[in-house]
Amino acid sequence: MTKADGGGFKDMKFDNQLRHAADIIDTYKGEEPLHVWLKDFFRANKQMGSRDRKLFSTLVYSFYRLGYAVRDLPVKERILTGLFLCTDIPNEFLHYFKPTLNDSITRPIAEKLATAGIDPTDIFPWKEELSAAIDHEAFCLSFLRQPDLFLRIRPGQESTVRGKLENTGEFIPPFTYRLPNGFKVEEHLTPDREVVIQDYSSQRVAEFLQDTEAPHSFWDACAASGGKSILAHDLYPDMDITVSDVRESILNNLRTRFQTAGIKKYHSFLVDLTHNDIVNLPVAALVLADTPCTGSGTWGRTPEELYFFHSKAITRYQMMQRQILTNIATLLSPGATLVYCTCSVFKRENEEMAAFIRDGFGLQLHRMENLIGYPHRADTLFAARFSKA
């Protein structure tokens, strides 16, 4: 039965579902993460069963995954186009509204885009702003698929974790596990004790933290809940750790995670690193500045951010990054290493910031790289490693 055939209880249900999904999109203004907003919405609409919730999430996310492409399509049409492009399993819902699209849902993506009349490079329109190593079209296409879930296996836990995950996911040496999205990690493993839930490219920041000799001290300046601090600790367990962030609530999360991770000896403090009168910043041999950024390399997980993004935000973030890095780089002691990283694809937050750090503070730039995630269904980050003579 298709819409053209008319009638039927089930058909009315599909019409209502599409209308509700369009209402959600009209109501949601991007002020908080979509998954948080949807969770509250479902809590307030308890009559929805788990199948309904899954369908609404799929419909709404499919709409946002189209980013800046076909912005002027009516919302319902755009949801159906998104569903066609982001799914490759024929389904009753799309069959009802668009039987011909449903019939070609398994076709290669280039063909499906042509059928839908979409130029994929419209999805993310800021090509000129991208870091040079990023392939614009491949990056745009990556928005049509949710990235995978990645775990980092903590030292000494490999055989336990691989045993518990037997027959699920894919092991990527030396310490990564790829799992399908929606996998309930907590039902199988203890996060932060056995594994850390951490994107693959984020795990690759280890390559920039590693040295020939173990540093005696480490400062994670914008630590958030400590994902990269735990990574640094796992590389160098004897290192003294200091963490800071501008948000007390996130440092509280860090404390809980550190406890589970068995990290007992560390200092933490609250600081706004954009201020220009800060005193008593730590002197450390290894400093990580994982600064606030647009997060554009992670929008495959949060496509609503792409949809609501305006490029003037890049300037705002770059200014913040300059202020933070000025505070940090000025105080580096001779011989210290600085690792700067972002989860951005914009050159103004990446290579331009690396040049600012190198030239503004006389640091040596040893290596910088866009940690490109889209071939691996992961996020895209940027990392650069400097030292002070």
Ligand SMILES: C[S@@+](CC[C@H](N)C(=O)[O-])C[C@H]1O[C@@H](n2cnc3c(N)ncnc32)[C@H](O)[C@@H]1O
């Ligand atoms: C990209 S996140 C860090 C992620 C973290 N390193 C991890 O691996 O999970 C950036 C952090 O910088 C913090 N931040 C933002 N503005 C700041 C400021 N002015 N001073 C210090 N930290 C700041 C944010 O609260 C956020 O937790």
